[in-house]
């Protein structure tokens with residue numbers, strides 16, 4: 001396993017070595033596919049290989065971010081067992097951490113877009129092996145009003161669905177809960193225009209996605225050139241969101257062609273501002289994130305993530 005060194009003085013050597021063999025697992029027991037047996041298996045494999053493991057189960061939202069922000073984490077790897085929202089919390093916490101450890105992801109959660117994006121293993125033995133191997137990639141993020149997003153930030157219909165999906169339905173039905181909520185909202189909602197100013201351009205549309213990654217909603221490609229391990233954000237602006245157009249975009253997404261669909265503006269961008277006459281719902285990484293106006297740009301944070 002590789003190490004992330006802290007500020008070094010000669011007297012710190014044993015503390016550094018100690019930290020290098022430690023993994024802190026932060027697990028969200030409320031996430032969609034929470035697997036306690038898998039965590040125990042990962043823990044025992046790591047421990048059998050000389051790694052000291054601390055397993056902490058969260059009791060509330062916000063806890064992962066608070067722990068990740070601590071400058072005194074005695075771990076070279078912080079492994080998040082949860083979905084994209086839990087990973088987002090860790091990355092948000094890392095923003096305030098002058099010396100963040102490597103991030104590892106033990107995929108649980110409802111959609112797990114990041115797991116698809118990075119091709120992360122699902123089997124406990126393979127997850128443990130990846131942590132032990134310590135192969136790392138840079139992890140880039142975007143910022144929405146200063147809040148990091150690893151995968152995407154969006155405003156419009158899909159964010160309304162994220163705001164509107166009842167937690168109990170999500171827990172019972174998983175991804176199907178989003179489809180049901182989308183159908184319920186699709187025919188009754190009043191859509192609003194969004195104005196986007198980006199890199200000297202101005203466009204108007206109904207749904208804005210700022211994507212940092214290739215995947216969206218699971219394994220579906222939203223932009224083939226985007227990657228969380230490379231710098232750069234892409235903007236997708238959907239011109240219409242009437243039910244028929246939304247179904248067309250949905251089908252294009254399932255076919256991995258949404259970025260080529262008619263009525264979609266697609267381009268890389270550095271800085272964007274999304275405004276509207278009345279507030280429009282926003283989401284980051286699948287969790288509700290208030291409403292417009294939203295400023296978007298890339299984060300400068302220097303993070304790394306364990307990859308297979």
Ligand SMILES: Nc1ncnc2c1ncn2[C@@H]1O[C@H](COP(=O)(O)OP(=O)(O)OP(=O)(O)O)[C@@H](O)[C@H]1O
Pocket residue numbers: 027028029030031032033057058059060061062064081082083084085086087089108109110111112113285286287
């Ligand atoms: N113990 C907890 N109780 C309630 N909420 C929690 C707890 N721990 C973390 N959370 C919050 O739950 C939110 C959603 O969790 P998470 O993303 O892990 O699962 P999910 O919603 O099932 O998956 P996905 O985001 O991939 O759809 C996170 O944003 C996090 O803030």
